[in-house]
Amino acid sequence: MKHLLDHTIRSAADGLDAGAFSSVELTKAYLQQIRGLDMALHAYLDVFEGTALDFAHASDERRASGASRGVLDGVPIAVKDNILISGHRATAGSKILETYEATYDATVTKKLKDAGAVFLGKTNMDEFAMGSSTEHSAFGPTKNPHDHARVPGGSSGGSAVAVAADMCVAALGSDTGGSIRQPAAFCGIVGFKPSYGRVSREGLMAMASSLDQIGPMTKTVEDAALLFGAIHGVDPHDQTTVDGGPVETTLPARLEGVKVGVPRQAWRGDGMTPGVRAQTENALAVMKALGATLVEIDLPYTDDALAVYYVLMPCEVSANLARFDGMRYGRREPAETLIKTYEKSRGLGLGEEARRRIMLGTYALSQGYYDAYYRQARKVRTLIRRAYRKAFEDVDLIATPTTPSIAFALGEKLSDPLALYLEDVFTVGANVAGLPAISVPCGLDDGLPVGFQLVGPSMADAAVLDAAHAFEQAMT
Amino acid sequence: MALNREDVERLAALSRLSLSEEESKRMEQTLDPILDYVGRLSKIDTTGVPETEATPVPPERLRADEPMSVDPAFRRAALSNFPDRQGDLLRVPGVFEHPKG
Numbered sequence: 001m002k003h004l005l006d007h008t009i010r011s012a013a014d015g016l017d018a019g020a021f022s023s024v025e026l027t028k029a030y031l032q033q034i035r036g037l038d039m040a041l042h043a044y045l046d047v048f049e050g051t052a053l054d055f056a057h058a059s060d061e062r063r064a065s066g067a068s069r070g071v072l073d074g075v076p077i078a079v080k081d082n083i084l085i086s087g088h089r090a091t092a093g094s095k096i097l098e099t100y101e102a103t104y105d106a107t108v109t110k111k112l113k114d115a116g117a118v119f120l121g122k123t124n125m126d127e128f129a130m131g132s133s134t135e136h137s138a139f140g141p142t143k144n145p146h147d148h149a150r151v152p153g154g155s156s157g158g159s160a161v162a163v164a165a166d167m168c169v170a171a172l173g174s175d176t177g178g179s180i181r182q183p184a185a186f187c188g189i190v191g192f193k194p195s196y197g198r199v200s201r202e203g204l205m206a207m208a209s210s211l212d213q214i215g216p217m218t219k220t221v222e223d224a225a226l227l228f229g230a231i232h233g234v235d236p237h238d239q240t241t242v243d244g245g246p247v248e249t250t251l252p253a254r255l256e257g258v259k260v261g262v263p264r265q266a267w268r269g270d271g272m273t274p275g276v277r278a279q280t281e282n283a284l285a286v287m288k289a290l291g292a293t294l295v296e297i298d299l300p301y302t303d304d305a306l307a308v309y310y311v312l313m314p315c316e317v318s319a320n321l322a323r324f325d326g327m328r329y330g331r332r333e334p335a336e337t338l339i340k341t342y343e344k345s346r347g348l349g350l351g352e353e354a355r356r357r358i359m360l361g362t363y364a365l366s367q368g369y370y371d372a373y374y375r376q377a378r379k380v381r382t383l384i385r386r387a388y389r390k391a392f393e394d395v396d397l398i399a400t401p402t403t404p405s406i407a408f409a410l411g412e413k414l415s416d417p418l419a420l421y422l423e424d425v426f427t428v429g430a431n432v433a434g435l436p437a438i439s440v441p442c443g444l445d446d447g448l449p450v451g452f453q454l455v456g457p458s459m460a461d462a463a464v465l466d467a468a469h470a471f472e473q474a475m476t
Numbered sequence: 477m478a479l480n481r482e483d484v485e486r487l488a489a490l491s492r493l494s495l496s497e498e499e500s501k502r503m504e505q506t507l508d509p510i511l512d513y514v515g516r517l518s519k520i521d522t523t524g525v526p527e528t529e530a531t532p533v534p535p536e537r538l539r540a541d542e543p544m545s546v547d548p549a550f551r552r553a554a555l556s557n558f559p560d561r562q563g564d565l566l567r568v569p570g571v572f573e574h575p576k577g
Binding site for chain 2: 086087100101102103104236237239240303304307308310311318322326327328329330331332334337338341342343344346347348350352355356359360363366372376377378379380381382383385416417418421
C-alpha cells in the first residue's frame with residue numbers, strides 16, 4: 001500500500017472512496033509531516049491545525065453518507081498566501097499585511113471549499129509575488145528541499161516546496177511572469193499557468209492585473225488537470241474571465257499528429273546552462289519518440305518579452321500597491337502629517353524589492369516617460385501576441401526549458417535584481433501573451449531538478465496538459 | 477539613462493515611500509541597469525501598432541453598481557482590520573495639515 005504522504009489527488013481520492021483511509025488520517029499525516037519539516041524548509045506561513053481537521057471530519061461524514069463531492073473531497077491542499085481564505089490571515093509575504101485577516105473567500109477558495117478540499121494552510125512567497133526565489137518574503141526565505149542551501153524559486157516557492165516535500169497533496173500558486181512554473185522546475189514538480197481569463201482573480205491580491213493568473217502546483221499532470229478543472233470558469237466578480245468551456249483533457253499516452261515548435265531564439269547560443277540544455281534536449285527527443293513532430297520555428301521578440309514584462313509589470317504594481325497606505329487596513333505608522341504617515345507606513349511596511357518595482361513603475365508612468373516606456377511596451381506586447389499567433393498557425397505547442405539554470409544558492413542573486421529578473425526569460429512570454437503554459441520535470445542536473453516548458457495557444461489549456469501528461473508518463 | 481540621487485528621491489516622494497540613506501543609494505545603483513535593459517524596447521519599430529487588440533468588455537457584462545448588504549461576520553472582520561478606529565468608524569489622520577481654528 002502507498003504511504004499516506006505519497007498520494008496524488010487521484011490516488012488519494014481512490015483510497016478515500018475505497019475506505020482504505022479517512023480524510024482525517026490523511027490530513028493528520030500531512031500535519032505531522034509539516035511539523036517535522038517546516039522548521040527547516042519554511043514552506044508555510046500559517047498552518048491550520050484546527051480547521052483542517054474540522055474540514056476533514058466533515059468530508060469523512062459526507063463520504064460515509066454517500067454524499068462525496070468528488071475527487072477533491074477530503075484531499076489536503078495548500079494555498080499561496082496572496083489568495084484569500086475567509087477568517088484566515090493573508091499577508092502576501094508582506095509586513096504591511098502582517099495582521100490582516102481575509103474578510104471573504106477568493107473565488108478559487110470558494111470553489112475548492114464546494115469541492116470539499118481540506119486547507120492545510122497558507123504558503124510562503126516573495127512579497128506580493130515579486131521575486132523568483134522566495135527570498136523576498138518579509139517572513140524569511142523558503143529552502144529548496146533538494147538542497148537546503150538553495151532557493152526553491154519563486155514567487156510561489158512555499159507552495160512548490162510544500163508539494164515537493166510531501167507537506168500537502170497539491171497546492172495553488174499564482175503566476176505573473178513565471179511564479180508557478182519556475183519554482184515548480186526548481187523543486188521537481190508540475191506547475192501549470194492557465195490561459196489568462198480561465199481562472200478568476202477575485203480574491204487574489206493583484207500584482208499585475210493584466211498578467212496574473214492562479215494555477216495548480218502538483219505531483220502529476222493529471223492532478224494539475226483535476227485541480228484546474230475545479231477552479232476554472234467565468235466569474236461575474238472578474239470581468240476578465242472568459243468561458244473556455246469544460247476542461248476536456250484526454251491524457252493520452254502518445255503524441256502522434258502533435259506539432260511542437262522549437263523556437264530558434266530560445267534554444268540558440270548560451271541562453272541556458274549546459275546541464276539544462278542536456279536535459280531539455282533529451283526532453284525534445286522524448287517528445288519525438290512519443291510521435292510528436294518537432295519543427296524549428298521563428299519566434300521573434302523572445303528576448304524583448306522580458307523587457308516588456310519589466311515595464312508593464314512595475315507600472316501595474318505601482319497602481320495596484322497604492323492601496324497599501326496604512327489607512328483602511330494593514331500596518332499604519334503614525335507620523336506628523338498625512339503624507340508622512342503614508343510614506344512611513346509604506347516605507348517600513350513594504351520590502352525593498354516591492355518598493356523598487358513601485359518606483360520603476362512610477363518612473364515609467366510619469367510625464368515625459370509614459371510614451372517611451374509604458375505605451376511602447378504595450379505596443380511591443382501587441383507584436384509579441386501577433387508573433388505567437390503566427391507561430392501557432394503552424395504548430396500546436398511551443399517547447400523551451402522553463403529556466404536557464406537549476407536552483408541557485410540562497411543569497412546568490414539578492415544584490416543584483418537584474419540578474420534575478422533574467423531568470424524569467426523563458427516564462428514571461430506566456431504571461432505577456434496570455435497563453436497556457438506548464439513546467440514538467442525532465443531530469444536532474446547535478447542532482448537538482450530541471451523543468452521542461454510547453455506553451456499552447458490561448459484557451460488550448462487541455463492540449464498543453466495532454467502533451468505534458470504523455471511526456472511525464474514516458475519519463476517515469 | 478542615468479538616475480541621480482535627486483531623481484530617486486523625487487520618485488520615492490511620488491510613490492509615497494520613505495527610503496533610508498542606504499536604501500536610496502541602493503535604489504540609485506539598481507534602478508539604472510534595469511532602465512538600461514528595458515531601454516532596448518525603444519529600438520523596436522512600432523509604427524501603426526495598436527496598444528491592444530483586445531475587445532473591450534461590453535457594458536452589459538458589467539455588474540450593476542448597487543449597494544448590497546453584508547453579513548455581520550464580514551462587517552466585523554472588515555472593522556477589525558482597521559488600523560485605528562473609534563467605535564465602528566475608521567479613524568484617519570487629518571487631510572489638512574494646518575486646519576483652521
